[in-house]
Structures are given as C-alpha cells and as structure tokens.
Ligand code: HEM
C-alpha cells in the first residue's frame with residue numbers, strides 16, 4: 001500500500017534532458033551507465049540520497065522568477081479549469097448512466113439523453129482532456145527545452161477561448177442546437193471556429209517555445225505534443241470545410257475526424273506526457289529514445305487512415321473499409337513499440353509503485369493504452385464488428401482508452417509536474433482515495449459494458465427481439481452506474497487534490513523547479 005508520493009526524489013531537469021540525449025546517442029537505453037554527475041537509479045531508490053543538496057541543487061532553473069511564475073500560473077490555470085470540466089462532464093455522465101435504468105427520471109427537455117450525451121462527450125473531450133493536456137504540454141515544452149514560454153499572453157488567450165467554446169457549446173447543446181449526426185462535432189459551427197482559434201494559438205505558442213530552446217535536441221515529448229497540435233489543426237480544418245460534407249463524403253470525413261480526434265490529438269499529447277513524467281519520476285532515462293521516435297513516425301503513417309473502421313458494412317467503398325482494417329492491425333507497431341518503451345523504462349522498478357501513486361497512475365495509463373488499443377485492433381476485424389458494432393462494448397472501449405489511458409496519463413502527469421511547479425503536494429490520503437476509487441470504478445465500468453455489450457451483440461446477431469437485448473443489458477447498466485459513481489467520487493477527491501497543489505495549502509512543500517530548497521529539508 002503506497003504511503004507517500006515519491007515526487008520528492010526526482011532527478012534534475014537538467015539531467016532529464018541530458019539523459020534523453022544520452023539515451024539517443026546510446027540507441028539501446030542507458031540505464032546502467034548513467035554518465036558522471038547524474039543521479040543514478042541505485043541512488044534514486046533512496047529518498048534520503050536524492051534529497052541531499054547535490055540532488056536538488058541541480059534543479060536550479062534557468063528561468064527568471066517572472067518566467068517561473070508565468071509557467072506555474074499557466075499550468076495551474078489550465079488544470080483548475082480542466083478539473084471543473086471533469087467534474088461537470090462526469091456528473092452528467094453519471095446522470096445519463098442511471099437514465100438507462102430509469103429513463104423517466106429527470107424528464108425535462110434540457111435533461112433528455114439526446115441533449116446530455118453530447119454535452120458529456122464534448123465536455124470530457126474539449127473541456128477536461130484538452131485543457132489539461134495543453135497545460136501540461138506547455139509546462140513540458142518550456143522545461144524540457146530549458147527556456148521560457150514563448151508567450152504567456154497567448155496561453156491566456158487560448159485558455160479563455162478553449163473555455164469560452166466549451167461554455168458556449170454546452171449551452172447550445174442544452175438548448176437543442178446540435179450540429180447533427182457528426183459525432184464529437186456537435187457544437188454549432190461558429191463555436192467550433194472558436195475552438196479552432198484556440199488550437200491555432202496553442203500550436204503557435206508551443207512551436208515558438210520549442211523553437212527557442214536552449215538545448216540542442218528537441219526532447220521526445222515535444223515531438224509528440226507539437227505533432228499533436230499541428231495534425232489537429234489540419235484535422236479540424238478538414239472537418240470544418242463544408243464542400244465535401246454530404247452523402248458518403250460526410251461519412252468518411254466523420255470517420256476521419258472521429259478517430260483522429262482520439263488518435264492524433266489525445267494520444268500523442270498523452271504519450272508526450274509519459275515520455276517526460278516517467279524519466280522524471282523514475283530517475284532514469286527513457287529505455288530507448290530511438291524506439292520513441294520510431295513509434296512517433298509509425299503512429300503518423302498508420303493512424304490517419306483507419307477512420308473508416310467505424311463504418312464497416314456501410315456503403316463506403318469496400319476497399320476503403322479493408323484499408324482501414326489493415327492499418328488498424330498496423331497500429332500494433334506504434335502501440336506495442338511505445339508501450340514496450342514505457343514498460344522497459346519501468347522494468348526492475350515495479351516495487352517502487354508501492355511508494356508512488358503518481359507512478360501507479362502512469363502505470364495504469366500505459367496498460368490502458370496497450371490493452372485498449374490492442375482491443376481496438378481486434379474490434380476492427382469484420383468478424384468481431386458483426387457482434388460488437390453499435391453495442392455497449394464500444395462504449396467500454398471508449399472509456400478504457402479515454403479514461404484508462406488518457407485520463408490516467410493526465411493524472412499521473414499532473415501529480416508529478418504540478419508539485420514541481422508550485423511546490424505544493426496533495427496529501428497521501430487524497431492520492432490513495434483518488435487512485436483506488438478511479439481504478440475500481442473504471443474496472444467495473446469497462447468490464448460490465450464489455451460483457452453486457454457482447455451479449456447485446458449476440459442477441460442482435462441471433463435475431464432476438466430488440467427488447468430482449470434491452471432486458472439482458474439491465475444489470476450491466478446498473479453496474480456501469482455503480483462504477484461511474486465511484487469514478488465521479490474519485491474526481492471530487494481529485495478536485496480537492498488539485499486545489500491543494502495550486503491555490504490552496506499543500507500537504508508539504510515539494511522541491512520545485514523554481515525553489516529547489518523547498519522540501520529538501522534545507
Ligand atoms: C490504435 C489502435 C486502436 C484501434 C485499432 C481502435 C479501433 C476502434 C474501432 C474499430 C472502433 C469502432 C467500434 C465501432 O464503431 O463498432 C473504435 C471506437 C472508438 N475508439 Fe478506438 N481504437 C484504437 C485506439 C483508441 C484510442 C487510443 C482511443 C482513445 C484515446 C480510442 C477511442 C475510441 C473511441 C472514443 C471510440 C468510439 C467512437 C464512437 O463514438 O463511435 N481508440 N476504436
């Protein structure tokens with residue numbers, strides 16, 4: 001049972017970048033031969049050791065106090081607003097989960113399933129996950145490039161635009177203004193343009209920050225995060241232009257947008273956080289920089305073409321569907337390559353998890369990525385789509401990936417980096433409650449829908465009356481509600497932890513990047 005977060009035993013920012021570059025030169029990983037002056041992993045296993053002045057002194061930041069304050073402000077503000085959206089969106093999620101068992105509960109038109117469902121999905125995507133990941137990406141870009149943020153003002157404008165779009169989009173959906181059957185693009189056009197504006201500003205600011213780096217190489221995390229913003233600008237533009245969005249053109253653009261929103265936006269952003277937070281936490285370089293670059297390029301080659309797997313057996317050309325299936329299988333290359341890189345970085349250090357909730361969050365995130373994406377590959381086969389398409393199995397997959405992977409990655413990243421930025425830690429009880437309720441809740445959620453969804457699909461395949469599949473799903477929907485309630489409670493605790501790590505009073509001062517002496521016992 002973890003007792004204390006290990007975030008007080010981190011290596012230096014300086015060493016992280018150097019280790020990454022060293023790992024690159026080494027090509028096969030460098031864990032056993034860290035060069036002179038770096039905190040070795042043997043040392044890292046002892047908290048006394050790394051809390052010595054030698055350990056923390058090198059955390060001296062190259063940024064001015066003003067730049068430090070700005071960076072801290074950006075990460076905190078993005079995190080706090082993202083947390084608000086997580087709480088709001090998942091309160092809605094719990095409500096709609098229970099509506100499956102009690103459809104007449106809360107019957108007002110504002111509270112109908114058709115309005116609340118897109119409110120939930122858009123608020124989790126664009127309020128929660130996007131804001132949290134962008135805040136983290138800014139922090140990682142500045143720290144790993146050892147430079148200041150290109151423009152705190154642009155970060156501020158982006159924050160207002162992201163939040164403004166989420167507020168306006170939520171109100172529009174609640175009033176019944178829905179862009180139609182275009183999943184994850186339900187906000188009316190002008191509101192999506194506001195989001196696009198925020199995206200362009202973020203891309204400019206992130207690239208500007210990385211471009212003025214004082215390191216020679218671009219650290220791996222920034223490949224992923226900068227790639228994510230660039231690709232998503234293209235995807236969002238393609239999904240916004242109206243000319244080809246009718247008939248089958250609209251269907252294929254829907255598949256393209258839907259899957260790239262998860263594959264070219266959330267996935268690389270979350271992977272970028274892993275690549276930064278894991279070496280920091282474990283005090284050793286990533287297993288292989290080269291493997292990380294390989295996974296980056298294969299992700300880019302294979303992901304954009306798999307969207308049509310959402311529309312198998314539809315009137316889309318058969319060859320397009322088959323291409324999507326073939327590339328869904330090819331996705332195993334970056335997924336297994338990336339996951340192996342993270343797991344090999346952790347090898348021999350699994351016991352450290354008993355001391356580190358941040359590490360446990362990241363570990364769950366990596367497993368969520370590996371299992372959820374591999375499941376996705378199987379889901380893309382025609383033989384299995386025959387059973388699972390349109391069933392609750394897919395909803396289980398969505399939450400295994402967007403929650404078990406992306407959301408856990410965000411939490412792991414925040415629990416590592418926020419205390420480093422602000423010098424404030426959450427308490428051990430808050431960490432424990434958050435972790436266990438989220439893990440147990442999401443486990444119940446995903447398992448119940450995976451089993452129930454399979455039965456549902458088999459009912460349909462066997463030609464049973466539709467209402468039979470509804471009756472068969474009932475207990476699984478109740479279990480989903482139970483799991484969802486636990487998940488929601490964990491978010492309340494997370495909200496409290498975020499408050500303590502930002503504007504409230506932290507459990508104790510952590511050694512931070514601007515104030516290395518804090519928490520070092522100095
Ligand atoms: C890389 C390997 C992956 C493959 C091959 C894959 C495959 C699939 C397939 C075939 C479906 C459609 C199911 C259906 O309509 O019947 C699907 C749905 C979905 N996937 Fe994945 N998936 C992968 C990874 C991910 C990841 C990493 C995420 C999240 C970050 C994700 C999020 C989703 C979501 C949200 C849906 C539901 C889309 C909808 O609303 O219809 N997937 N996936």
Ligand code: HEM
Nearest residue numbers: 090093094096097121124129394395398402403484487488
């Ligand atoms: C307390 C936690 C949560 C609960 C109770 C919950 C509940 C729900 C429910 C009831 C649906 C509608 C399913 C249907 O149409 O049959 C749904 C859909 C969805 N939720 Fe959640 N959710 C939660 C957290 C999240 C989070 C944190 C994310 C993303 C970061 C997320 C992403 C999605 C997505 C992508 C869908 C569409 C699924 C699909 O069409 O396959 N949810 N959720």
